[in-house]
Amino acid sequence: MQAQQATEHVDMNGNPIEPGRYDLSLQLFHRAQQFIPGGVNSPVRAFGKVGGTPVFMAGAEGAVLQDMDGNQYVDYVGSWGPMILGHANKRVIQAIQKAAEHSTSFGAPTDLETCLADFIVTRHKAVEMVRLVNSGTEASMSALRLARGYTGKDRIVKCVGGYHGHADSLLVAAGSGLATQGVPDSLGVPKAVAELTTTVPYNDLEAVKEVFEKFDDIAAIIIEPVAGNMGCIPPVEGYLEGIRELCTFNEVVFIMDEVMTGFRLHEGSAQTRFDIEPDLSCFGKIIGGGMPLAAYAGKADIMNCVAPVGGVYQAGTLSGNPLAVSAGIEMLEQLTPNVYTKLEEMSAEIADGLSDILKQHNVTHAMNRVGSMFSIFFREGAPKNYEEVCASDSDKFRKFFHGMLEEGVYLPPSPYEACFISAVHAPELIRHTLQSAEKVAKTL
Numbered sequence: 001m002q003a004q005q006a007t008e009h010v011d012m013n014g015n016p017i018e019p020g021r022y023d024l025s026l027q028l029f030h031r032a033q034q035f036i037p038g039g040v041n042s043p044v045r046a047f048g049k050v051g052g053t054p055v056f057m058a059g060a061e062g063a064v065l066q067d068m069d070g071n072q073y074v075d076y077v078g079s080w081g082p083m084i085l086g087h088a089n090k091r092v093i094q095a096i097q098k099a100a101e102h103s104t105s106f107g108a109p110t111d112l113e114t115c116l117a118d119f120i121v122t123r124h125k126a127v128e129m130v131r132l133v134n135s136g137t138e139a140s141m142s143a144l145r146l147a148r149g150y151t152g153k154d155r156i157v158k159c160v161g162g163y164h165g166h167a168d169s170l171l172v173a174a175g176s177g178l179a180t181q182g183v184p185d186s187l188g189v190p191k192a193v194a195e196l197t198t199t200v201p202y203n204d205l206e207a208v209k210e211v212f213e214k215f216d217d218i219a220a221i222i223i224e225p226v227a228g229n230m231g232c233i234p235p236v237e238g239y240l241e242g243i244r245e246l247c248t249f250n251e252v253v254f255i256m257d258e259v260m261t262g263f264r265l266h267e268g269s270a271q272t273r274f275d276i277e278p279d280l281s282c283f284g285k286i287i288g289g290g291m292p293l294a295a296y297a298g299k300a301d302i303m304n305c306v307a308p309v310g311g312v313y314q315a316g317t318l319s320g321n322p323l324a325v326s327a328g329i330e331m332l333e334q335l336t337p338n339v340y341t342k343l344e345e346m347s348a349e350i351a352d353g354l355s356d357i358l359k360q361h362n363v364t365h366a367m368n369r370v371g372s373m374f375s376i377f378f379r380e381g382a383p384k385n386y387e388e389v390c391a392s393d394s395d396k397f398r399k400f401f402h403g404m405l406e407e408g409v410y411l412p413p414s415p416y417e418a419c420f421i422s423a424v425h426a427p428e429l430i431r432h433t434l435q436s437a438e439k440v441a442k443t444l
């Protein structure tokens, strides 16, 4: 690839930026903006909420990223979740290479798909059957259609700030990417569709109860068991249990969106960690080992409503792609209980360490952490829902983010995202992270 020579360094708002450390990224972003809307293929990557220019990546190994200018970073994004074993995991790479030699796609069934489905079923009490798709968006969109087809009802309930991909029905009060753009909704979503989506604040069981009493046309409620797209917010005690009870009583399908939390918070996902059995589950991110792969899954009586057995249509030319499935199997096989024990310890060390440093420098903040997901909120007290997340100091976040980036620590470029830790964040990388935070905290 030939980088185009940029005559002027500008950020996404057209403001000039001093050349230096990010020279090549600046040039590449300039070029990307000519051919790709906003220069990115997913909005959060554009650094809209933190300002400045996105860093263009050249490669990564383990928990270390390298950008096109040769700068290295300790990675706390992990491709937004999948890289729980770090980048370029040897077994995953080998599995992809081996699969590719036998063709990149057949459009016909392979036994690999059954192996992956079997693996997911074995790890989850509430899952008997699995349908593989290509993205989290497809998984939640399909789960909704299935819930509607199964119940014969049209309304869905979701949380304010809950993100479940960009299907029309779900682009109502959806978190991170949209909040990052400062637009609560999307143009192009028909009003008639959006009207069938009712939103409730996260962690408010009373609100769910009220909505369930008010509407008799509710097909499903879709929930992130630990919210991760408004920063990391754990469920309050009794919240998920309460939703389970209300769904059973009102015959509403309980969809647990585990695209982020699946295989992240436990070898049997958040539903096993919290011991809750949803009717349908969505998986993504980790299950593809960094390849485009996701799934929706659940009890056989619901799943058998999907075509070709049932009347709910859903299909995909590349679904169950052999490269993606091979990567996924190799990833999941390595995720033993030991990995989660180790992740829990390392994550506590990082999150507690960061929080202590901020405290020492009198920086008002709250640290939310569940397993290897955490978020720092620059506000007093831990937020429990999206509204409280929004009452954080976004200026301080921006300074913290850029300070850490300069020091070689790559945090998610938005206060509405969770940080992820991998099993290969070595002690010296954790030390580097905390030393960097020490320097940056002084400037806040």
Ligand SMILES: *Cc1c(COP(=O)(O)O)cnc(C)c1O
Pocket: 134, 135, 136, 137, 138, 140, 163, 164, 165, 166, 224, 228, 229, 257, 258, 259, 260, 284, 285, 294
């Ligand atoms: C990332 C995410 C999605 C969307 O997945 P894509 O693969 O980006 O379409 C859906 N739900 C949750 C909870 C997610 O974190």
